[in-house]
Amino acid sequence: MTVEAGIGYALIALGPSLALFVSVVSKKPFLILTLLSSTLLWLISLIVLSGIWRAFLPLKSTIWWPYAILIITSVGLQEGLRIFLWRAYKRLEDVLDAFAERVSKPRLFLTDKMQIALAGGLGHGVAHAVFFCLSLLTPAFGPATFFIDRCSKMPFFLVSALIALAFGTIHTFSMVIAFNGYAEQNKVDQVFVPVVHMVAALMTLVNFALEGCLVGIPLLYVMAILTLMHCGRMVWRRLTEN
Amino acid sequence: MAQSSRPPSVLDSLGEEIIKIVTPVSICMFLVVILVSVLDSSSSSSSTSAASMATIAYSENDSDSSWDKFIGAVWNSLAFVAIVTVVTFVLVLLFYLRCTRFLKFYMGFSAFIVLGFLGGEIALFLIQDFSIPVDCITFFVVLFNFAVVGVLAVFVSKMAIFVTQGYLVVIGMLVAYWFTMLPEWTTWVLLVAMALYDLAAVLLPVGPLRLLVELAISRDEDIPALVYEARPVTHRDSGHEGRVVQRRVWRERPNSAHDPAEVPKLNSTVNPALHGNSTNDSMSNTNAASIANENVTNTVAVQETLSQCLEGESELSAPLIDHRINVSPQGHEDAVPSENLALEGIGLGSSGAIKLGLGDFIFYSVLVGRAAMYDFMTVYACYLAIIAGLGITLMLLALYQKALPALPVSILLGVLFYILTRLFLEIFVVQLASNLLMF
Numbered sequence: 001m002t003v004e005a006g007i008g009y010a011l012i013a014l015g016p017s018l019a020l021f022v023s024v025v026s027k028k029p030f031l032i033l034t035l036l037s038s039t040l041l042w043l044i045s046l047i048v049l050s051g052i053w054r055a056f057l058p059l060k061s062t063i064w065w066p067y068a069i070l071i072i073t074s075v076g077l078q079e080g081l082r083i084f085l086w087r088a089y090k091r092l093e094d095v096l097d098a099f100a101e102r103v104s105k106p107r108l109f110l111t112d113k114m115q116i117a118l119a120g121g122l123g124h125g126v127a128h129a130v131f132f133c134l135s136l137l138t139p140a141f142g143p144a145t146f147f148i149d150r151c152s153k154m155p156f157f158l159v160s161a162l163i164a165l166a167f168g169t170i171h172t173f174s175m176v177i178a179f180n181g182y183a184e185q186n187k188v189d190q191v192f193v194p195v196v197h198m199v200a201a202l203m204t205l206v207n208f209a210l211e212g213c214l215v216g217i218p219l220l221y222v223m224a225i226l227t228l229m230h231c232g233r234m235v236w237r238r239l240t241e242n
Numbered sequence: 243m244a245q246s247s248r249p250p251s252v253l254d255s256l257g258e259e260i261i262k263i264v265t266p267v268s269i270c271m272f273l274v275v276i277l278v279s280v281l282d283s284s285s286s287s288s289s290t291s292a293a294s295m296a297t298i299a300y301s302e303n304d305s306d307s308s309w310d311k312f313i314g315a316v317w318n319s320l321a322f323v324a325i326v327t328v329v330t331f332v333l334v335l336l337f338y339l340r341c342t343r344f345l346k347f348y349m350g351f352s353a354f355i356v357l358g359f360l361g362g363e364i365a366l367f368l369i370q371d372f373s374i375p376v377d378c379i380t381f382f383v384v385l386f387n388f389a390v391v392g393v394l395a396v397f398v399s400k401m402a403i404f405v406t407q408g409y410l411v412v413i414g415m416l417v418a419y420w421f422t423m424l425p426e427w428t429t430w431v432l433l434v435a436m437a438l439y440d441l442a443a444v445l446l447p448v449g450p451l452r453l454l455v456e457l458a459i460s461r462d463e464d465i466p467a468l469v470y471e472a473r474p475v476t477h478r479d480s481g482h483e484g485r486v487v488q489r490r491v492w493r494e495r496p497n498s499a500h501d502p503a504e505v506p507k508l509n510s511t512v513n514p515a516l517h518g519n520s521t522n523d524s525m526s527n528t529n530a531a532s533i534a535n536e537n538v539t540n541t542v543a544v545q546e547t548l549s550q551c552l553e554g555e556s557e558l559s560a561p562l563i564d565h566r567i568n569v570s571p572q573g574h575e576d577a578v579p580s581e582n583l584a585l586e587g588i589g590l591g592s593s594g595a596i597k598l599g600l601g602d603f604i605f606y607s608v609l610v611g612r613a614a615m616y617d618f619m620t621v622y623a624c625y626l627a628i629i630a631g632l633g634i635t636l637m638l639l640a641l642y643q644k645a646l647p648a649l650p651v652s653i654l655l656g657v658l659f660y661i662l663t664r665l666f667l668e669i670f671v672v673q674l675a676s677n678l679l680m681f
């Protein structure tokens with residue numbers, strides 16, 4: 001539906017991420033590098049998943065439980081990736097602290113660590129939006145639009161942009177929560193993140209039902225707001241107790 | 243805030259040089275993708291590119307089988323690589339015979355051809371597609387001025403660095419766009435062939451690019467080539483005072499300190515007789531050292547910290563500024579033989595800033611442009627792969643401290659990701675997304 005609509009859909013999916021990028025990440029080159037690497041790792045995990053599942057695709061679109069298995073395995077792999085990222089981050093933190101001593105600068109502050117986690121999460125969120133929403137958006141720049149049967153009230157592009165926005169938020173802030181949880185050995189935070197991710201992903205199965213997206217998308221936003229609030233509370237607590 | 247602001251954390255400036263190279267590469271790729279998707283080449287345009295030099299061995303038709311296309315593409319690439327090798331050896335010979343003026347003129351001439359003719363043709367395509375009302379005379383005047391300023395920007399070193407960098411990116415973009423008009427199989431095999439050629443030419447002892455680099459080092463001159471050099475990082479922290487300046491270049495020049503504000507302290511490792519071996523072990527040191535390097539070479543006339551440079555220094559710094567320019571850019575289709583992708587390598591410039599040859603810009607953009615002709619998902623995947631490859635190459639550069647080929651890792655990763663995306667990822671994501679299932 002013309003270039004303006006296409007850009008509009010892209011901005012719906014990526015607007016807040018872009019705002020975060022411009023205000024926080026673009027100021028520090030290291031955070032840009034973190035964002036690029038975490039995007040790359042997310043892409044690699046997605047390629048591995050698609051390699052594993054290639055033999056079983058295309059799935060019939062009427063039965064829903066193969067999709068459930070697919071989602072469960074995918075979320076499992078990505079949470080495993082998050083733990084791997086945490087380990088890599090711990091080692092990176094040591095290297096950075098050693099470097100800081102060498103150039104006689106202070107060690108990493110708490111806000112620095114949170115910014116690195118935020119950049120990592122933003123990388124995941126951007127990768128999700130790019131691969132699940134933007135790459136399908138090409139027809140939206142043309143003269144027509146597209147509706148799918150299961151969700152006939154809104155154009156397909158709008159629906160996928162909204163879902164990408166919700167997931168982007170979830171990815172971005174759950175990385176901050178997860179890193180903080182691992183750092184503080186806080187069991188609640190450590191469990192919160194995979195659970196929220198799994199629940200949100202399984203909730204998209206609701207979209208399978210006819211007009212399911214009218215219920216699925218608001219539920220997804222509930223999860224996103226939950227993540228945001230939890231992250232906000234946690235950050236506030238950590239910053240005020242120091 | 244009531245308190246004084248915190249001392250700058252180490253996170254503020256780490257990785258700045260890498261970003262300064264990644265940014266123009268990304269901009270060039272982005273522009274080529276925009277051009278490719280806007281100018282939407284139909285099949286008719288592929289017939290116009292049939293007469294290019296990269297397709298002399300075989301012209302692809304849509305009706306040939308995949309195997310025929312592949313074999314034909316291999317022949318094309320071999321022919322192209324052979325031509326490039328010959329031209330690069332000619333370049334090495336000319337450099338050896340010290341025909342620097344000729345090389346400089348030739349480079350200026352090629353820049354003019356690329357900007358004037360290739361740029362003009364692409365502008366014509368755009369005017370046609372968008373029905374922009376502009377008359378011949380205005381068009382020619384603007385184009386001529388644009389090309390001439392471009393030639394001056396790469397020829398004359400006293401131009402504003404932003405203009406020079408901009409023109410280099412534009413030249414890379416124009417040549418890359420023309421390369422994307424080659425037939426598909428030829429493009430992919432050509433990219434892989436060029437990556438392997440680059441590997442051989444820079445690392446093998448008989449490789450032409452390595453000979454060129456060694457000649458340049460032994461004469462302590464700059465290699466005549468179209469090279470993008472990131473602006474040297476300028477830091478004004480107090481951390482410099484009292485710190486020994488470490489010169490972290492792989493080609494060193496006898497140089498006394500320039501900065502009047504600080505007591506010049508040259509590291510004992512800076513020794514004119516030493517070529518290229520600094521005592522550095524880790525990448526963090528690279529960053530620290532090249533950051534510290536700035537007070538020696540921050541030169542190009544438009545830098546903000548000019549106030550520190552005395553008049554007299556400009557003479558001392560003049561030979562340091564004179565990097566870049568000279569010799570040839572990139573091959574393009576017509577009769578002009580495809581020039582040497584001279585200095586496709588990556589290295590540290592005399593100012594400690596990272597240099598990337600224009601050939602690298604071009605081939606990265608060709609890969610991404612060709613991926614754009616299929617779908618945008620492949621574009622994102624290939625972009626990430628290329629940036630990852632560039633990062634790996636930069637890390638290897640810090641580790642090995644000599645000129646390295648920048649093409650192989652990125653191109654091979656890019657081609658790998660393209661194939662994986664096209665075979666596996668696309669159907670996976672489309673299946674899920676069209677059912678509105680996401681994770």
